Amino acid sequence: MANSTINSVSAGQASSxxxxxxxxxxxxxxxxxxxxxxxxxxxxxxxxVYKELGMFSLKKKIENAVVRAEILATTTLELEEARRIKQxxxxxxxxxWDDVVKSNEILIKFADxxxxxxxxxxxxYKAEEAKLITELVEMEAINYKLxxxxxxxxxxxxxxxxxxxxxxxxSGPFDMExxxxxxxxxxxxxNSEIWAEQLLVMYIKWADKQGYKGRVIEKSPCKDGGIQSAxxxxxxKYVYGYLAGERGVHRAIENFNHESFTRQASSAxxxxxxxxxxxxxxxxxxxxxxxISSLKPHLEEQLTCRxxxxxxxxxxxTGVTVLSSGERNKFANKIKALNxxxxxxxxxxxxxxxSNVKNIKADSIIDSQRQETRRYIFHPYKLVHDVKTGTxxxxxxxxxxxxxxxLIRAHxxxxxxxxxx
Numbered sequence: 363m364a365n366s367t368i369n370s371v372s373a374g375q376a377s378s379x380x381x382x383x384x385x386x387x388x389x390x391x392x393x394x395x396x397x398x399x400x401x402x403x404x405x406x407x408x409x410x411v412y413k414e415l416g417m418f419s420l421k422k423k424i425e426n427a428v429v430r431a432e433i434l435a436t437t438t439l440e441l442e443e444a445r446r447i448k449q450x451x452x453x454x455x456x457x458x459w460d461d462v463v464k465s466n467e468i469l470i471k472f473a474d475x476x477x478x479x480x481x482x483x484x485x486x487y488k489a490e491e492a493k494l495i496t497e498l499v500e501m502e503a504i505n506y507k508l509x510x511x512x513x514x515x516x517x518x519x520x521x522x523x524x525x526x527x528x529x530x531x532x533s534g535p536f537d538m539e540x541x542x543x544x545x546x547x548x549x550x551x552x553n554s555e556i557w558a559e560q561l562l563v564m565y566i567k568w569a570d571k572q573g574y575k576g577r578v579i580e581k582s583p584c585k586d587g588g589i590q591s592a593x594x595x596x597x598x599k600y601v602y603g604y605l606a607g608e609r610g611v612h613r614a615i616e617n618f619n620h621e622s623f624t625r626q627a628s629s630a631x632x633x634x635x636x637x638x639x640x641x642x643x644x645x646x647x648x649x650x651x652x653x654i655s656s657l658k659p660h661l662e663e664q665l666t667c668r669x670x671x672x673x674x675x676x677x678x679x680t681g682v683t684v685l686s687s688g689e690r691n692k693f694a695n696k697i698k699a700l701n702x703x704x705x706x707x708x709x710x711x712x713x714x715x716x717s718n719v720k721n722i723k724a725d726s727i728i729d730s731q732r733q734e735t736r737r738y739i740f741h742p743y744k745l746v747h748d749v750k751t752g753t754x755x756x757x758x759x760x761x762x763x764x765x766x767x768x769l770i771r772a773h774x775x776x777x778x779x780x781x782x783x
Contacts, residue, residue, distance in 0.1 A: 420513045421496055424493075428492055428493045431485050431519045431520075432486075434523055435482055435489065438482060439486070442479050446472065446475040449468060453472060481526075488516075489516075491515060492512045492513075495509060524767060528767075528774060531774040531778055532600055532603035532604075533778075533781070534603060536636040536705075536708070537606075538602075539639060540598055540638070541605045542594075542595050542705070543594040543633070544591065544592075544593045544594075544634075545558050545630055545632055547629075547630050548628075548629040552588060553628040555586075558588060558591070558630040559587075560762060561630055562592045562594065564763070564766070565594055567763055569596050569601075569764075570764070576596040577595055596637070597637065599639065602636045602637065604770050607776075609634050610735030610736075611630070612735055612736050613628070613629050613737050615740065617741045617742070627737075632735070635706050636705045637705070647677070651677055651679050652676065654674070654699075655676075656674075657671065657673075657674055657685075675699045680710070681724055681727070682710070684699050684702040684706060685699065736749060739758070740758070744759070748773075750773065751772040
């Protein structure tokens with residue numbers, strides 16, 4: 363048997379000298395095909411394992427979201443319903459025409475509580491639905507696509523729980539307002555202008571992912587790329603409370619080392635002020651305290667067909683200045699600038715603990731825009747370092763993609779701890 367095998371191999375070798383292609387065809391016939399089949403079967407096995415691991419991972423995430431939702435719904439729904447009933451009783455007892463301002467406040471609170479109650483009920487329903495689907499999966503009574511649908515629903519549940527928990531950390535007088543986010547590149551070259559645009563995109567993506575209505579109302583582009591400055595308005599409740607911690611200097615560090623990182627950093631300043639939505643503060647600014655000027659647009663703005671004058675307002679007693687250029691005419695820009703100035707002064711008064719803007723101490727104003735807020739390290743490793751809270755996150759790309767909730771939560775917890783101290 364062995365001799366016949368050897369002879370056949372020898373014959374094959376002999377024939378190969380006269381016809382080299384025969385040997386290749388004999389190998390390409392059976393062995394290679396079988397290897398391909400085995401490889402295909404191996405890939406199918408791996409795909410099955412990966413799919414099972416993926417479903418297990420999804421299942422754990424769904425279960426975690428369901429547990430969080432059940433805890434929140436159980437402990438919170440009853441409290442919110444009791445609050446709504448109490449507010450409803452106030453509306454019945456209160457004569458709305460006696461005090462219109464107070465009546466509006468009660469109506470706004472009642473509407474907000476009703477929204478929360480309805481959202482919590484919907485949350486409980488989605489959690490029960492996701493839980494049912496995962497139980498059916500264990501009985502192999504459901505397909506992968508529907509299971510993924512349950513996962514998407516559970517992510518909506520987690521998102522709502524996160525937003526609700528963060529909203530309960532907000533206690534400032536302006537935290538429930540919308541936000542006006544102003545970004546300005548530092549004067550250290552085009553890299554900072556490009557970095558300023560990246561920050562703008564980050565905040566736009568964050569607003570979109572939260573389902574908020576945001577719009578860029580002012581933008582000064584640079585012909586070499588990037589922006590000199592931009593203003594983003596986000597018209598949604600609690601956005602100011604969420605983003606107030608973003609004020610300050612944001613540095614992009616291309617190549618980090620402990621001795622020379624400042625020489626390799628691109629910087630942009632971020633300012634955040636309240637954008638009043640339903641309510642507008644009654645405070646009126648004395649026009650004798652204002653210096654209003656009209657500035658010509660920059661060359662880059664002229665190239666983008668922006669010809670409206672930039673309105674600048676200086677509040678003489680405090681030295682606070684604001685600009686507006688996004689509206690269609692000079693008068694509208696003046697109104698916008700006045701509203702921004704008013705918001706900035708109210709925030710400063712709150713930070714100084716004074717009840718009236720006139721009591722603001724100009725020499726005690728802290729320029730939060732000059733304080734370092736965050737470092738974004740690109741090399742030799744990727745890291746986001748929040749200077750104010752001491753938070754370190756390795757997910758640089760995720761943060762720049764608008765997923766800044768961990769940083770917001772860290773700021774809110776830090777502020778809450780400071781208030782209790």
